[in-house]
Amino acid sequence: MVRLITHNLLACHVKGCTSNNFPLQLQNVQIELRDADFNADFLKTFLPKLEWKALVESAKELGDTSLPIEQPEMLDDDFLKNLHHVLLEIHIEEGYMICPNCKHSYPISNGIPNMLLAEHEIG
Amino acid sequence: MIPTPDLSHLSARDYESVYEPAEDTFLMLDALEADAEELRSMDASVFLEVGSGSGCVSAFAGKILGSGTLYLATDINDQACDCTRRTGLQNKVALNTIQTSFTHGLHPRLRNAVDIVCFNPPYVPTMSIEASEAQGLRGIEGSWAGGSDGMQVTNVFLGVVHELLSPTGRFYLVAVKENNISEIQNRMEKLHQLKSKIVLARRAGREHLSIVRFEHVSPSSI
Numbered sequence: 001m002v003r004l005i006t007h008n009l010l011a012c013h014v015k016g017c018t019s020n021n022f023p024l025q026l027q028n029v030q031i032e033l034r035d036a037d038f039n040a041d042f043l044k045t046f047l048p049k050l051e052w053k054a055l056v057e058s059a060k061e062l063g064d065t066s067l068p069i070e071q072p073e074m075l076d077d078d079f080l081k082n083l084h085h086v087l088l089e090i091h092i093e094e095g096y097m098i099c100p101n102c103k104h105s106y107p108i109s110n111g112i113p114n115m116l117l118a119e120h121e122i123g
Numbered sequence: 124m125i126p127t128p129d130l131s132h133l134s135a136r137d138y139e140s141v142y143e144p145a146e147d148t149f150l151m152l153d154a155l156e157a158d159a160e161e162l163r164s165m166d167a168s169v170f171l172e173v174g175s176g177s178g179c180v181s182a183f184a185g186k187i188l189g190s191g192t193l194y195l196a197t198d199i200n201d202q203a204c205d206c207t208r209r210t211g212l213q214n215k216v217a218l219n220t221i222q223t224s225f226t227h228g229l230h231p232r233l234r235n236a237v238d239i240v241c242f243n244p245p246y247v248p249t250m251s252i253e254a255s256e257a258q259g260l261r262g263i264e265g266s267w268a269g270g271s272d273g274m275q276v277t278n279v280f281l282g283v284v285h286e287l288l289s290p291t292g293r294f295y296l297v298a299v300k301e302n303n304i305s306e307i308q309n310r311m312e313k314l315h316q317l318k319s320k321i322v323l324a325r326r327a328g329r330e331h332l333s334i335v336r337f338e339h340v341s342p343s344s345i
Contacts (some may be wrong), residue, residue: 009195011229012228047167112220114223116261
């Protein structure tokens with residue numbers, strides 16, 4: 001499964017592609033929504049590890065605009081519930097992740113992202 | 124006692140292309156189980172398994188740590204990725220499977236962020252060319268063919284794992300006698316300031332298996 005929590009950790013790693021290589025743009029995606037157990041402590045712990053702007057941008061690509069542009073200082077229930085949904089309940093089953101810089105395309109198939117590169121593309 | 128993950132969904136057909144859990148896998152499970160209390164008290168937010176194969180180890184970690192941890196599992200073998208995915212579903216552990224080599228594509232964002240890393244590498248000494256070809260083919264041979272001293276693949280990861288570990292992070296590695304474990308330990312401390320300990324050892328047939336656990340020498344400097 002590719003959820004936005006994982007997508008937020010993935011960057012292009014083609015040889016020489018070292019800037020503007022994150023977040024990967026989501027294209028032609030098929031998504032499924034699946035309930036996940038709500039764990040407020042986990043969300044709070046994970047929050048500092050997120051690239052917030054990238055998360056908001058990627059959620060928007062999937063049609064979800066529930067997150068604020070700036071990460072709020074007060075973590076109320078509504079915010080945490082929206083964050084929970086965006087990070088953990090939207091599953092990208094099929095599609096592509098495109099590098100904003102070099103346009104390399106990483107496929108997602110059957111819920112598994114393929115980050116492998118050909119020999120000549122490896123840095 | 125933490126039950127071994129349910130792998131009844133995997134068949135002989137899966138094990139034609141994916142490593143079937145064996146003594147080395149079970150030794151890793153036993154090492155994690157022995158540390159279960161400590162691992163729980165870490166409040167780990169990120170667990171990572173490199174070369175997850177069947178997904179048995181990651182699913183087991185999920186049983187220890189519960190839903191407050193993100194589970195990342197990588198493998199170069201697409202069939203292994205699929206088995207890991209299915210093992211997550213079967214055992215109700217949210218395993219996030221990524222087809223990649225080591226942590227390629229994840230590395231910059233996981234810097235100093237991973238609390239627990241597990242790696243059961245291809246550790247069997249073989250001809251060097253055999254190990255390289257096996258990695259290129261991304262099939263079952265890549266799960267065991269380790270090249271010179273069985274360290275060809277492991278050494279690549281040993282060069283970068285210190286960058287991934289969080290200040291209190293731990294790295295569990297499966298190794299065999301032929302890998303020259305004391306040399307690995309000295310090197311990791313000298314080059315990467317990771318101290319280590321053999322936490323479990325067992326003989327299985329011809330293999331003298333060990334689990335080596337690494338952590339930062341001085342967590343405060345990370």
